[in-house]
Amino acid sequence: xxxxxxxxxxxxxxxxxxxxxxxxAKLVAPGNKRKFKVIVVGSGLAGxxxxxxxxxxxYQVDVFxxxxxxxxxxxxxxxxGINAAKNYQGDGDSVHRLFYDTIKGGDFRSxxxxxxxxxxxxxxxxxxxxxxxxxxxxxxxxMLDNRSFGGAQVSRTFYARGQTGQQxxxxxxxxxxxxIGLGNVRMFNRTELVDVVTIEGRCAGIVTRDLVNGxxxxxxxxxxxxxxxxxxxxxxxxxxxxxxxxxxxxRAHRKGAAFxxxxxxxxxxxxxxxxxxxxxxxxxxxxxxxxxxxxWVPQNPDETRSASQVPEAERDYILExxxxxxxxxxxxxxxxxxxxxxxxSGRGVGPLKNGVYLDFSDAINRLGKDxxxxxxxxxxxxxxxxxxxxxxxxxxxxxxATHYTMGGLWVDYELMTNIPGLYAAGEANFSDHGANRLxxxxxxxxxxDGYFVLPYTIGNYLAPMLNKPIxxxxxxxxxxxxxxxxxxxxxxxxxxxxxxxxxxHREVGRIIWDYCxxxxxxxGLEKALSELPALYEEFQKDLRVTxxxxxxxxxxxxxxxxxDFFQLGMLMCRDALERDxxxxxxxxxxxxxxxxxxxxxxxxxxxxxxxxWTGDPTKSIRHKEELNFEAIHLATRSYK
Amino acid sequence: xxxxxxxxxxxxxxxxxxxxxxxxxxxxxxxxxxxxSFLEMLDVLNEGLIGENKLPVVFDHDCREGICGTCSxxxxxxxxxxxxxxxxxxxxxxxxxxxxxxVIEPWRASAFPIIKDLMVDRSAFDRIIESGGFxxxxxxxxxxxxxxxxxxxxxxxxxxxxxxxxxxxxxxACPNGAANLFTAAKIAHLNLLPQxxxxxxxxxxxxxxxxxxxxxxxxxxGECEAACPKEISIDVIALMNKDYRKSKFKNRKEISRx
Numbered sequence: 053x054x055x056x057x058x059x060x061x062x063x064x065x066x067x068x069x070x071x072x073x074x075x076x077a078k079l080v081a082p083g084n085k086r087k088f089k090v091i092v093v094g095s096g097l098a099g100x101x102x103x104x105x106x107x108x109x110x111y112q113v114d115v116f117x118x119x120x121x122x123x124x125x126x127x128x129x130x131x132x133g134i135n136a137a138k139n140y141q142g143d144g145d146s147v148h149r150l151f152y153d154t155i156k157g158g159d160f161r162s163x164x165x166x167x168x169x170x171x172x173x174x175x176x177x178x179x180x181x182x183x184x185x186x187x188x189x190x191x192x193x194x195m196l197d198n199r200s201f202g203g204a205q206v207s208r209t210f211y212a213r214g215q216t217g218q219q220x221x222x223x224x225x226x227x228x229x230x231x232i233g234l235g236n237v238r239m240f241n242r243t244e245l246v247d248v249v250t251i252e253g254r255c256a257g258i259v260t261r262d263l264v265n266g267x268x269x270x271x272x273x274x275x276x277x278x279x280x281x282x283x284x285x286x287x288x289x290x291x292x293x294x295x296x297x298x299x300x301x302x303r304a305h306r307k308g309a310a311f312x313x314x315x316x317x318x319x320x321x322x323x324x325x326x327x328x329x330x331x332x333x334x335x336x337x338x339x340x341x342x343x344x345x346x347x348w349v350p351q352n353p354d355e356t357r358s359a360s361q362v363p364e365a366e367r368d369y370i371l372e373x374x375x376x377x378x379x380x381x382x383x384x385x386x387x388x389x390x391x392x393x394x395x396x397s398g399r400g401v402g403p404l405k406n407g408v409y410l411d412f413s414d415a416i417n418r419l420g421k422d423x424x425x426x427x428x429x430x431x432x433x434x435x436x437x438x439x440x441x442x443x444x445x446x447x448x449x450x451x452x453a454t455h456y457t458m459g460g461l462w463v464d465y466e467l468m469t470n471i472p473g474l475y476a477a478g479e480a481n482f483s484d485h486g487a488n489r490l491x492x493x494x495x496x497x498x499x500x501d502g503y504f505v506l507p508y509t510i511g512n513y514l515a516p517m518l519n520k521p522i523x524x525x526x527x528x529x530x531x532x533x534x535x536x537x538x539x540x541x542x543x544x545x546x547x548x549x550x551x552x553x554x555x556x557h558r559e560v561g562r563i564i565w566d567y568c569x570x571x572x573x574x575x576g577l578e579k580a581l582s583e584l585p586a587l588y589e590e591f592q593k594d595l596r597v598t599x600x601x602x603x604x605x606x607x608x609x610x611x612x613x614x615x616d617f618f619q620l621g622m623l624m625c626r627d628a629l630e631r632d633x634x635x636x637x638x639x640x641x642x643x644x645x646x647x648x649x650x651x652x653x654x655x656x657x658x659x660x661x662x663x664x665w666t667g668d669p670t671k672s673i674r675h676k677e678e679l680n681f682e683a684i685h686l687a688t689r690s691y692k
Numbered sequence: 693x694x695x696x697x698x699x700x701x702x703x704x705x706x707x708x709x710x711x712x713x714x715x716x717x718x719x720x721x722x723x724x725x726x727x728x729s730f731l732e733m734l735d736v737l738n739e740g741l742i743g744e745n746k747l748p749v750v751f752d753h754d755c756r757e758g759i760c761g762t763c764s765x766x767x768x769x770x771x772x773x774x775x776x777x778x779x780x781x782x783x784x785x786x787x788x789x790x791x792x793x794x795v796i797e798p799w800r801a802s803a804f805p806i807i808k809d810l811m812v813d814r815s816a817f818d819r820i821i822e823s824g825g826f827x828x829x830x831x832x833x834x835x836x837x838x839x840x841x842x843x844x845x846x847x848x849x850x851x852x853x854x855x856x857x858x859x860x861x862x863x864x865a866c867p868n869g870a871a872n873l874f875t876a877a878k879i880a881h882l883n884l885l886p887q888x889x890x891x892x893x894x895x896x897x898x899x900x901x902x903x904x905x906x907x908x909x910x911x912x913x914g915e916c917e918a919a920c921p922k923e924i925s926i927d928v929i930a931l932m933n934k935d936y937r938k939s940k941f942k943n944r945k946e947i948s949r950x
Contacts, residue, residue: 119754123818129757182887185850187847187885188847190844190847192844194841194843195841218759229818230828293760295754328694332735504831598742604808606748607742
């Protein structure tokens with residue numbers, strides 16, 4: 053099968069495309085919606101909001117999560133906020149500005165029409181979430197409060213203390229719970245997707261594995277939505293939750309769905325640096341902290357005094373110096389590289405010299421400790437618990453870490469992958485953030501996809517299928533996929549080697565971080581591509597999973613996920629190697645300006661790279677979707 | 693800067709499934725950095741067990757940032773261990789010292805049956821939310837978000853209770869296995885907000901009655917508040933009781949009218 057990439061962007065001016073689409077889309081009558089079954093995999097912001105909304109409309113919805121409850125999805129950990137072009141502050145914001153900032157923030161590597169739609173529906177998200185009882189921060193007069201985030205010169209970020217993701221996810225979860233209680237959604241907890249089934253070119257359903265008893269079961273449906281998050285855990289250490297993985301998206305890829313821009317990964321500038329070799333994950337400190345915190349390193353690499361003893365003249369406020377107009381709120385990729393260079397030049401701080409300071413002393417002097425505590429209290433507490441230092445007295449130490457993946461399953465304007473009937477929403481798709489995502493835009497995209505895009509576009513696909521039979525789970529394709537999944541999981545148990553899945557995960561993560569992390573080179577990527585297959589072979593021969601495949605076995609779950617990370621890792625390195633330019637989170641050391649800024653090559657690379665699976669992860673085929681910019685001009689990104 | 697703890701004696705609950713009787717298993721942790729988190733210490737233990745061809749200890753965990761509510765564990769008899777307002781995943785080994793004996797058990801409550809080892813089934817919490825822990829506002833058609841001003845103090849109070857992470861520590865700490873803090877936190881969050889008024893009494897009645905189906909009764913011990921990693925105040929339980937009492941009269945009136 054060869055892949056056709058038809059982005060299905062509606063005609064018309066950028067301002068009219070979405071309305072035109074909605075007016076032309078086919079509809080399913082209310083009474084007929086119950087005749088359609090839709091599967092949603094994942095219960096984060098995108099999955100829960102899509103499932104709840106489709107159930108409200110009348111579709112039969114089955115939702116699957118590997119968590120013990122849909123409320124655990126990793127959207128919950130987002131701290132800082134959600135963007136929306138409400139212009140409540142009257143500071144000149146508009147849909148166009150949010151659209152432009154997002155395209156520019158993504159270094160001109162995203163699809164205009166999708167991003168514009170995202171900016172348009174952003175305002176509806178805030179209305180919807182307030183109606184559902186999300187307790188956003190308010191001013192004394194009772195109006196909604198806003199803060200600024202990186203890459204924007206307006207205040208358009210809505211927040212709920214440092215727990216915006218939690219409040220939004222719980223809002224979506226509650227809406228989903230209501231539909232479960234009403235019997236409109238069947239919820240499958242502790243159930244992991246292990247395969248996607250296609251019959252006659254359409255997505256016919258999925259195969260799942262019950263994590264409690266290992267049972268492998270097929271589910272057929274008219275359409276399937278993958279809302280399964282990102283693949284940042286390929287780096288082993290990241291800010292992602294421990295269970296975040298690429299398996300669902302990867303299984304879809306192996307069944308023919310194109311995987312787009314895997315090398316676009318985001319390194320978040322403000323995480324707590326690694327302190328210990330046993331460390332299992334890194335913790336993010338919200339970007340909102342950069343509203344009031346100042347990033348600096350000592351000018352002298354041999355500085356030994358504590359932070360407060362270093363006089364003003366001997367400090368280098370790196371972001372304020374390099375990017376005066378955005379200062380400490382420069383976008384994530386740019387801020388991360390500035391921190392990396394400071395540490396690489398030996399000016400890192402902390403016992404391992406692996407961080408930079410994020411200093412609140414000026415803010416505390418200016419605003420008072422109470423105001424700072426009101427804004428960031430829970431983040432300061434979290435920092436103190438982990439790092440054992442009090443950030444009111446000593447500056448935080450921070451360092452970049454993998455946080456988000458812009459790449460993902462290729463989708464068209466309708467959020468459908470190239471497999472008819474298979475959709476991808478939220479972080480699992482590639483569509484809106486280009487080569488770099490702006491802060492507070494992930495929550496926006498997850499909810500936009502789930503609430504305001506998918507429920508419209510899915511009807512357009514389903515309508516013509518009315519009253520036509522779909523293949524049941526007794527179809528041989530389902531049986532084959534079930535067999536393959538059983539063999540795969542039993543296979544991990546049967547290797548009986550000597551190394552745990554975690555050992556291999558750490559090793560694969562180290563290679564990807566070293567060669568496909570914040571800075572990439574041709575030489576390094578080639579090295580990674582020679583080391584990864586060898587390590588993968590070792591994994592296949594020397595893996596050890598104790599226990600069996602018929603009961604709760606967390607080691608076995610991990611084995612399957614690490615297997616898929618290996619394959620994805622190889623594709624990431626290939627994608628990074630083929631993209632001979634620097635853009636956003638993809639920084640190739642060979643392509644930079646004299647000042648060390650990313651240098652794009654719009655002639656050759658103003659396109660999406662969408663990869664086709666061939667059976668061998670090192671031999672995937674690269675397809676292109678050209679990006680056409682009609683509403684805005686390609687420009688060199690500058691935050692100076 | 694990091695120091696190492698030596699010779700920790702771990703007593704860990706092992707149970708192969710819901711019907712197994714279960715037992716304590718002793719392990720020695722010869723050395724661990726005080727920078728490691730409690731769960732990272734268990735990761736190290738599990739790596740060792742796999743190395744010895746044994747079954748690793750099963751426990752629930754995910755975000756390791758204290759927000760998803762997946763982790764649990766009774767540590768030396770305390771839900772989430774010795775540090776106040778801290779979930780197990782945020783507890784660090786610097787709270788312990790060399791030679792300590794650490795007893796690790798699952799949440800103990802009949803409403804949370806054990807799945808394996810330290811992992812329990814908390815789906816009874818979902819049943820409570822499904823019965824009324826929401827505002828019925830279908831997608832689309834919501835009025836402008838600033839249409840109804842919400843006083844800051846009200847939004848803040850709602851946020852205080854909305855912070856609940858649904859971990860179940862309140863139930864595990866309660867001698868009666870009651871879920872009043874969990875249920876009341878959600879009721880307080882929604883009942884305080886203007887958007888939550890339409891369903892206020894219906895919600896309260898439904899959630900309290902679902903809670904009673906699964907969990908024990910509250911006798912105001914206050915253990916739940918002490919164990920809560922988000923420091924949710926038991927004041928919310930008083931609010932819930934007040935609204936429940938009102939709802940029993942109000943709902944009766946509405947029913948008689950229909």
